[in-house]
Amino acid sequence: MNQSFIWRRQALKFAASALCAAALSRTAQAQPSGPVRLALIESMSGPFANTGEAVFRNILWAVERVNARGGIKLPGGARMLALERYDSKGQNEEALSALRAAIDDGARIVLQGNSSATAAALVDAIDKNNERDPSRRVLFLNYSAVDPVLTNERCSFWHFRFDAHADMRVTALMDVVKDDASLKRVYLIGQDYSFGQAVLRESKRQLGALRPNVQVVGDELHPMGRVKDFSPYATKIIASGAQAVVTGNWGNDLTLLVKAAREAGFNGTFYTFYGNALGAPAAIGDAGIGRVIAVADWLPNVQTPQSEAFYQSFRARFPKAADDYVHMRMQLLVESLAQSIERAGSTDTVAVARAMEQADVTLAGQRGRMRAADHQFQQQLVVGMMDKLGAPGVKFDVEGSGYGFRVVKTVAAERAEMPTTCKMQRP
Structure with a gap:
C-alpha cells in the first residue's frame, strides 16, 4: 500500500469524524433548552x-x-x-x-x-x-x-x-371496620359520578365479604358540587339508625355533609377518604374525636423523624x-x-x-x-383517627383547627396492591 493512499484514507477518516462531530453539535443545539x-x-x-x-x-x-x-x-x-x-x-x-x-x-x-x-x-x-x-x-x-x-x-x-384507587382505599378502611365488633348498621353516601359510585359499590362488596352481619341501611348518591344544604341527608342518616357513614366525598361536598350531620346530632363514625383536610376537621369539631376516620397515602402524624x-x-x-x-x-x-x-x-x-x-x-x-x-x-397506605392536638400521636393538627389524625393502621404496599384487568396497548 503506497504512502499517498494511506494519507488519503486518513484524511477521509478525519473528514468523516469532523462531519460526525458537527452533526452531533447541531443536534445538541437543536434540542430544546428551555424548561x-x-x-x-x-x-x-x-x-x-x-x-x-x-x-x-x-x-x-x-x-x-x-x-x-x-x-x-x-x-x-x-x-x-x-x-x-x-x-x-x-x-x-x-x-x-x-x-x-x-x-x-x-x-x-x-x-x-x-x-x-x-x-x-x-x-x-x-x-x-x-x-x-x-x-x-x-x-x-x-x-x-x-x-x-x-x-x-x-x-x-x-x-x-x-x-x-378507590378499591384500594376501601380495602384499607375495611381493615378498620372489620375490627369494630359493635358496628351493625352502615349508611353509604357519595357523589353521583363514576368515583362516588365506585366507592359505594366496592364498600358494599367488601362489607358483605368481611362483615356479613353489618346491615347497609342507606345507599345514596347526590349531585356533585351542587348541594348547598345537606341537612335532609343528615336527617335520613339519623332516621336510618346508622352507627357509621362511609363516604368518598371530597371538597365542599364532604365539609357540608359532616357539618350538617354534626348539627343534626349524628354521633356515629365517619369512614372517609378525605376527612382529614380542606375544612372537614374544623367543621366537625369535638364531635369527630374518635369518630372520623380517614385513609391516605401519608399523614403528618406518621411518627418517624424523616416524616416530621x-x-x-x-x-x-x-x-x-x-x-x-x-x-x-x-x-x-x-x-x-x-x-x-x-x-x-x-x-x-x-x-x-x-x-x-x-x-x-x-x-x-x-x-x-x-x-x-x-x-x-x-405504596403503603395509612388510616388515621381524628383527635385533639396534643393527644397521644397527634403532634400536628390540620389547618390550625386544633384537630389532627393519629395513625391507627398502616397497610403495607403489598397488602394494598390489587389485581388489574388492564390490557395495555403500547406504541
Missing part, C-alpha cells in the same frame, strides 16, 4: 377551587425542590421544570379546552386529579391526540382521580396514576395554617417524573413513559413504585 413545561389542569375557581389551590401548592413545592438541586440532568444540559395553571372550572368541557391550550402552549406533561369523570375525559382526548399527532404526544400524570376503571378496563399507555422533617419543611414554605395540607403522593409524582426524564435521557414522550413504567422513588421514608402492567403506583 420542561407541566400543565396543571384543575378547578381554580368555583365550588372546588380550594382543592385546586391545595394541589397547586403541593406540585409547586415539588417542582421547586427539583429546580433547587439543579433541575433535570440531560445530555444536552440541565432543564428546569415550569408549572403552569389551567382552570377547568370544575367542568369537563373546560378541562378539554384547557388541554388543547396546554398542548398549543408546548406542554407535553399534563397533571390532573380532582374528578375521575374529568380524568376519563382527558384520557380519551389524550389517546386521540397522541394517535393523530405523534409530534405532540402528551403524558397524563394523575394524582387523585381514583375510579378503578382508569387503570383497569380503560387503562392507557399515556396515563399514570399516583394515588391508590418533611412536614415541617412544607409548613416553612407555606406558613399559613389554612395552607398546610400536604400530599406525599404529589411529591413522589414529581420525583418520578424527574427520575424518568433523566433515565430516558430526553423529554421524548414515549421514552419518558417507558422509563416511568419502572419508576421507583423514595422521599422522607415513603417509597413508591410504578406497576408497569397498568400504570398504578404502589
Whole structure:
C-alpha cells in the first residue's frame, strides 16, 4: 500500500469524524433548552377551587425542590421544570379546552386529579391526540382521580396514576371496620359520578365479604358540587339508625355533609377518604374525636423523624395554617417524573413513559413504585383517627383547627396492591 493512499484514507477518516462531530453539535443545539413545561389542569375557581389551590401548592413545592438541586440532568444540559395553571372550572368541557391550550402552549406533561369523570375525559382526548399527532404526544400524570376503571378496563399507555384507587382505599378502611365488633348498621353516601359510585359499590362488596352481619341501611348518591344544604341527608342518616357513614366525598361536598350531620346530632363514625383536610376537621369539631376516620397515602402524624422533617419543611414554605395540607403522593409524582426524564435521557414522550413504567422513588421514608402492567403506583397506605392536638400521636393538627389524625393502621404496599384487568396497548 503506497504512502499517498494511506494519507488519503486518513484524511477521509478525519473528514468523516469532523462531519460526525458537527452533526452531533447541531443536534445538541437543536434540542430544546428551555424548561420542561407541566400543565396543571384543575378547578381554580368555583365550588372546588380550594382543592385546586391545595394541589397547586403541593406540585409547586415539588417542582421547586427539583429546580433547587439543579433541575433535570440531560445530555444536552440541565432543564428546569415550569408549572403552569389551567382552570377547568370544575367542568369537563373546560378541562378539554384547557388541554388543547396546554398542548398549543408546548406542554407535553399534563397533571390532573380532582374528578375521575374529568380524568376519563382527558384520557380519551389524550389517546386521540397522541394517535393523530405523534409530534405532540402528551403524558397524563394523575394524582387523585381514583375510579378503578382508569387503570383497569380503560387503562392507557399515556396515563399514570399516583394515588391508590378507590378499591384500594376501601380495602384499607375495611381493615378498620372489620375490627369494630359493635358496628351493625352502615349508611353509604357519595357523589353521583363514576368515583362516588365506585366507592359505594366496592364498600358494599367488601362489607358483605368481611362483615356479613353489618346491615347497609342507606345507599345514596347526590349531585356533585351542587348541594348547598345537606341537612335532609343528615336527617335520613339519623332516621336510618346508622352507627357509621362511609363516604368518598371530597371538597365542599364532604365539609357540608359532616357539618350538617354534626348539627343534626349524628354521633356515629365517619369512614372517609378525605376527612382529614380542606375544612372537614374544623367543621366537625369535638364531635369527630374518635369518630372520623380517614385513609391516605401519608399523614403528618406518621411518627418517624424523616416524616416530621418533611412536614415541617412544607409548613416553612407555606406558613399559613389554612395552607398546610400536604400530599406525599404529589411529591413522589414529581420525583418520578424527574427520575424518568433523566433515565430516558430526553423529554421524548414515549421514552419518558417507558422509563416511568419502572419508576421507583423514595422521599422522607415513603417509597413508591410504578406497576408497569397498568400504570398504578404502589405504596403503603395509612388510616388515621381524628383527635385533639396534643393527644397521644397527634403532634400536628390540620389547618390550625386544633384537630389532627393519629395513625391507627398502616397497610403495607403489598397488602394494598390489587389485581388489574388492564390490557395495555403500547406504541
